[in-house]
Amino acid sequence: MPHDHHDHPHTDLPSEPSLRVKALESLLLQKQLINRDALDEIIDTYQNKIGPQNGAKLVAMAWTDQSLKQALLDDPMPVLQQLGFYGRQGEHMKIVENTDDLHNLVVCTLCSCYPWPLLGIPPSWYKSDAYRARAVREPRKVLSEFGVDLPQATKVRVWDSTAEIRYLVLPQRPAGTEGWDIPQLQKIVTRNAMIGTEILPPQNGTLESGEA
Ligand code: FE
DSSP: OOGGGTTOGGGGSOSSHHHHHHHHHHHHHHTTSSOHHHHHHHHHIIIIIITTHHHHHHHHHHHHOHHHHHHHHHOOHHHHHHHTOOSTTOSSEEEEEOOSSEEEEEEOSSSOOOOHHHHOSOOHHHHSHHHHHHHHHOHHHHHHHTTOOOOTTSEEEEEEOOSSOEEEEEOOOOTTOTTOOHHHHHHTOOHHHHHTSOOOOOOOOSTTOOOO
16 A cells, blocks of 8 residues: 555545445455454445335334424434434434424535434435535535425524434425325335435325335
8 A cells, every 4th residue: 555645545446436345345354454244244234224214214203103203302312222223323313303494404524424223324425525515515505406495484404413423304294194104104204305305295195006
């Protein structure tokens, strides 16, 4: 390794994400900083077993249970520990609720801090320099590029994640979902809605749900 790049090992890595990961993995294995089995297990867990589904379930639960929702907004940690949605990269969570008056958006300006136990591995745009810089500077413009056009009266609050605290947006429950149960509701909760870059669209109710 070139010695002048010690602080930024990633600058020597290929630009294509999967190649970057492979290169990093090889480097870490070579330096015996990680064990291959442990690494495979971690990746499989956050990529395939968790994904955003834990977060979606939590949102669906909050929508259907006012006291649970309040507990999550006050202090989510006991609830998350009880549900097992807790661990690596999710040590201290704060849940922020979208309302008609307030829209929340999550970013990590410093790197890519993200609530892994609830949302899995962050999408590449979340880690991009552009998103990290612009989410704070011009959140409405960024939101608009994601297809979220908010009324001027709606306030936007941007939350900067850190190693100490991670955020999850509690999206507004869409119209047309009255009477839905948790499994139905959790299917419509997207990852981006829980980061704040999407507003869940109204549903047509259960009449058109022709899916198996
Ligand atoms: Fe970070």
